[in-house]
Amino acid sequence: MSTGVNLKELAAELKLSPSTVSRALNDSYEISEATKKKVISMAEKLNYQPNPFARSLRENKSKTIAVVIPERMSSFFSKVVDGIEEVTQQYGYHLLVYSTHEDVDREKKIVNLLMNGRADAIIMSVSSQTSDISHLTRLHERGFPLVFFDRICSDIPTTKFITNDYESGFEGTKHLIQQGCRKIAFLMLSKELSITKDRYKGYLDALKQAGLSPEPQLNITCCQEEEQNIEAIKQLLTGANRPDGILSSVEKLALATYHAVKRTHLRIPEDIKILSFFSNLSIASLLNPSLTTITQPAFNIGEECAKLLMKKLTKPRQPDLPNQVITIPSQITIRSSTIVL
Amino acid sequence: MSTGVNLKELAAELKLSPSTVSRALNDSYEISEATKKKVISMAEKLNYQPNPFARSLRENKSKTIAVVIPERMSSFFSKVVDGIEEVTQQYGYHLLVYSTHEDVDREKKIVNLLMNGRADAIIMSVSSQTSDISHLTRLHERGFPLVFFDRICSDIPTTKFITNDYESGFEGTKHLIQQGCRKIAFLMLSKELSITKDRYKGYLDALKQAGLSPEPQLNITCCQEEEQNIEAIKQLLTGANRPDGILSSVEKLALATYHAVKRTHLRIPEDIKILSFFSNLSIASLLNPSLTTITQPAFNIGEECAKLLMKKLTKPRQPDLPNQVITIPSQITIRSSTIVL
DNA sequence: ATTATATACGGAAACGATTGCACGTGTTAT
DNA sequence: ATAACACGTGCAATCGTTTCCGTATATAAT
Numbered sequence: 001m002s003t004g005v006n007l008k009e010l011a012a013e014l015k016l017s018p019s020t021v022s023r024a025l026n027d028s029y030e031i032s033e034a035t036k037k038k039v040i041s042m043a044e045k046l047n048y049q050p051n052p053f054a055r056s057l058r059e060n061k062s063k064t065i066a067v068v069i070p071e072r073m074s075s076f077f078s079k080v081v082d083g084i085e086e087v088t089q090q091y092g093y094h095l096l097v098y099s100t101h102e103d104v105d106r107e108k109k110i111v112n113l114l115m116n117g118r119a120d121a122i123i124m125s126v127s128s129q130t131s132d133i134s135h136l137t138r139l140h141e142r143g144f145p146l147v148f149f150d151r152i153c154s155d156i157p158t159t160k161f162i163t164n165d166y167e168s169g170f171e172g173t174k175h176l177i178q179q180g181c182r183k184i185a186f187l188m189l190s191k192e193l194s195i196t197k198d199r200y201k202g203y204l205d206a207l208k209q210a211g212l213s214p215e216p217q218l219n220i221t222c223c224q225e226e227e228q229n230i231e232a233i234k235q236l237l238t239g240a241n242r243p244d245g246i247l248s249s250v251e252k253l254a255l256a257t258y259h260a261v262k263r264t265h266l267r268i269p270e271d272i273k274i275l276s277f278f279s280n281l282s283i284a285s286l287l288n289p290s291l292t293t294i295t296q297p298a299f300n301i302g303e304e305c306a307k308l309l310m311k312k313l314t315k316p317r318q319p320d321l322p323n324q325v326i327t328i329p330s331q332i333t334i335r336s337s338t339i340v341l
Numbered sequence: 342m343s344t345g346v347n348l349k350e351l352a353a354e355l356k357l358s359p360s361t362v363s364r365a366l367n368d369s370y371e372i373s374e375a376t377k378k379k380v381i382s383m384a385e386k387l388n389y390q391p392n393p394f395a396r397s398l399r400e401n402k403s404k405t406i407a408v409v410i411p412e413r414m415s416s417f418f419s420k421v422v423d424g425i426e427e428v429t430q431q432y433g434y435h436l437l438v439y440s441t442h443e444d445v446d447r448e449k450k451i452v453n454l455l456m457n458g459r460a461d462a463i464i465m466s467v468s469s470q471t472s473d474i475s476h477l478t479r480l481h482e483r484g485f486p487l488v489f490f491d492r493i494c495s496d497i498p499t500t501k502f503i504t505n506d507y508e509s510g511f512e513g514t515k516h517l518i519q520q521g522c523r524k525i526a527f528l529m530l531s532k533e534l535s536i537t538k539d540r541y542k543g544y545l546d547a548l549k550q551a552g553l554s555p556e557p558q559l560n561i562t563c564c565q566e567e568e569q570n571i572e573a574i575k576q577l578l579t580g581a582n583r584p585d586g587i588l589s590s591v592e593k594l595a596l597a598t599y600h601a602v603k604r605t606h607l608r609i610p611e612d613i614k615i616l617s618f619f620s621n622l623s624i625a626s627l628l629n630p631s632l633t634t635i636t637q638p639a640f641n642i643g644e645e646c647a648k649l650l651m652k653k654l655t656k657p658r659q660p661d662l663p664n665q666v667i668t669i670p671s672q673i674t675i676r677s678s679t680i681v682l
Numbered sequence: 683a684t685t686a687t688a689t690a691c692g693g694a695a696a697c698g699a700t701t702g703c704a705c706g707t708g709t710t711a712t
Numbered sequence: 713a714t715a716a717c718a719c720g721t722g723c724a725a726t727c728g729t730t731t732c733c734g735t736a737t738a739t740a741a742t
Contacts (some may be wrong), residue, residue: 006727006728006729007729007730008687008728008729012683016691016692017691017692017693018692018728018729018730019691019692019693019730019731020690020691020692021728022729022731023690023730023731025692026730030689030690031690031691032689032690032691035690035691043722049456049458050457050728050729051398051457051458051727051728051729052457052458052459053394053395053397053398053403053458053727053728053729054394054398054697054727054728054729054730055728055729055730056394056697056729057392057394057395057398057697057698057699057727058697058728058730059697059729059730060697060727062394064437072413072419072422072423072622073416073419073420073423074421075414078413078414078419079413079414081413081438082413082414082440085439085440094437094454095406095437095438095439096435096436096437096438097422097436097437097438098426099426099434100425113435113536115345115388115390116390116391116392116393117390117392117393117394118393124646125510142345170681203724206398212724226623229704255623255624255627258627259626259627260625262627280414282567282596282600283596283624285600286596286599286600286603286628286629287627287628288627288628288629289707304732341719345697347697347699348698348699348700349698349699357721357722358721358722358723359698359699359700359722359723360700360701360722360723360724361720361721361722363699363700363701364700364701364721369701371719371720371721372720372721373719373720373721376720376721389704391698391699392697392698392699394697394698394699395697395698395699395700395727396698396699396700397699397727397729398697398698398699398700398726398727398729399698399700399701399726399727400699400700400727403728481709
């Protein structure tokens with residue numbers, strides 16, 4: 001209803017066959033310059049727009065990438081998607097964006113829907129609830145181009161983009177220790193998550209190096225309900241075994257921590273020092289006190305994912321996506337939440 | 342390459358014709374229950390997935406909605422998209438999401454790309470730079486289903502969803518006046534924006550009602566560069582004609598204001614009171630001091646846009662989208678940035 | 683003059699699903 | 713026994729492109 005002329009009508013107008021017109025528009029060598037010019041100008045005049053579905057059907061590709069993220073309201077994921085779009089747009093690709101809301105079942109539904117070829121590839125970061133990855137292995141085994149970022153599946157042999165999670169966890173913890181912390185809590189979304197594991201390992205090794213022993217009660221696994229998280233952290237802060245430092249492995253838990261601290265009489269950083277993986281720099285410096293952050297190169301990660309895929313999808317006869325983990329380092333920015341003046 | 346069996350192969354496996362299988366899967370009355378059962382179970386067994394492009398080509402619809410927003414890193418727009426997805430997903434629709442980055446040229450490119458029928462409808466909020474709307478009128482005149490939200494185009498006769506911008510601007514300003522403000526600045530992204538106009542009108546009327554006269558120097562039009570905005574606001578705050586209250590018409594300018602205030606020796610709310618349209622409640626209450634906000638029903642706006650479109654697209658013979666503005670009220674939450682204890 | 687070759691174009695099949703129409707059964711009514 | 717009628721199924725066209733072939737003309741080579 002909304003589309004204008006099609007190829008056949010355009011051809012009729014030009015008194016040429018559809019095949020000639022198609023070739024002319026696709027700049028085929030078989031067509032003379034004169035006809036090409038005529039065809040192109042008439043196409044512009046009639047505002048001819050090729051039907052994307054006819055083309056997709058014929059070419060068996062959609063010029064569409066699916067992006068699957070755990071949540072939209074996150075500066076990290078927003079920036080990653082911006083980075084992806086920046087690249088894909090230049091190649092004329094479109095972006096289907098899905099949020100799993102940290103729910104495996106939704107993730108499975110989305111992935112299964114995408115099996116039908118609606119998208120040429122998937123860029124994703126798994127939900128915190130994802131432990132069964134059969135839906136993803138199936139996808140990959142069918143040869144579907146799949147790239148992970150941030151929250152990856154190690155078991156699936158494809159390319160993954162992450163930040164230096166281990167080192168960042170290590171350095172962040174070390175920084176807290178250097179500032180005098182002896183009891184450091186670790187906040188996470190789920191033990192299953194790749195980022196949790198790596199960041200936690202860095203945290204453990206930093207403790208070890210400083211001769212500190214990890215205490216299981218200081219690890220908190222959070223959920224999707226902000227209020228519950230705040231209360232859990234508050235319990236931790238008001239309990240007998242109160243930590244003097246907190247390493248939050250994701251952005252939203254840093255905010256929950258600030259909320260929790262507000263409900264106590266504790267002071268940051270005097271009584272409790274806070275450091276978090278965090279992507280929203282503007283907010284980090286506005287928090288009171290400003291938050292020491294480990295900033296992931298979100299936009300850049302998105303760009304790299306997209307560049308890799310564009311190379312694979314637009315060049316003929318590309319090899320499969322190699323099974324490797326590409327690391328783009330984060331940056332630690334020390335602010336007031338960890339420094340006592 | 343990635344798709345499994347197609348209809349013909351499925352039919353061959355069942356020793357039936359493709360048409361029968363198609364009808365069976367679409368639950369046609371012409372097919373016996375027995376065959377339907379057989380077909381469905383075989384389809385499941387072979388994991389048959391209909392090719393979406395073949396279907397789109399034939400049916401001339403894509404089961405896809407395009408969402409065009411000015412930026413991704415905004416809690417307001419993130420929540421709206423979440424609301425849209427919540428509804429469209431139930432109908433099996435997919436979401437193409439585009440960000441214009443507040444750039445009209447990108448907006449035009451995106452809209453023109455969408456003219457070819459890749460999406461069945463567009464839900465959009467225009468960029469702050471959009472004054473020439475020819476790309477949108479053309480789209481609408483072709484009968485393309487188009488719905489606006491938040492930043493709308495009044496001149497295009499279709500359905501628009503907004504919040505009570507005028508009243509919110511009025512009430513917000515009134516609140517500032519009640520708290521003793523006499524010189525209230527108004528921060529905006531662009532004078533062209535529908536939300537700016539309405540909120541500003543509310544602001545003006547509230548001033549008038551209080552017998553205050555508007556001062557042009559207190560209106561600041563901001564840009565895309567956060568640093569520039571911060572400096573501009575700082576100039577305002579340190580100038581001779583310093584305001585004692587600020588009404589920010591968008592979220593990001595409230596953050597810029599907090600940054601600007603940090604660069605002065607002014608205190609909030611004693612020296613300057615701040616109130617803003619703002620969607621991220623968690624952040625609003627963490628700011629120091631906590632921010633008095635006008636909260637738009639973002640998720641709800643998204644849901645309503647989607648519901649309307651789903652009705653139009655999934656029911657046969659629906660009328661055009663009526664030319665009306667539907668208002669969903671915001672809520673004002675008073676916090677510390679406007680209250681001197 | 684005849685054959686080879688390049689050039690420029692048209693015809694038609696193909697992609698995979700949906701659907702109007704036709705057709706062959708079996709049942710019932712006359 | 714034959715006509716009428718469901719009922720279930722198959723054939724073929726269709727959606728709009730792209731592309732494999734085929735072919736007509738013109739030019740060059742033999």
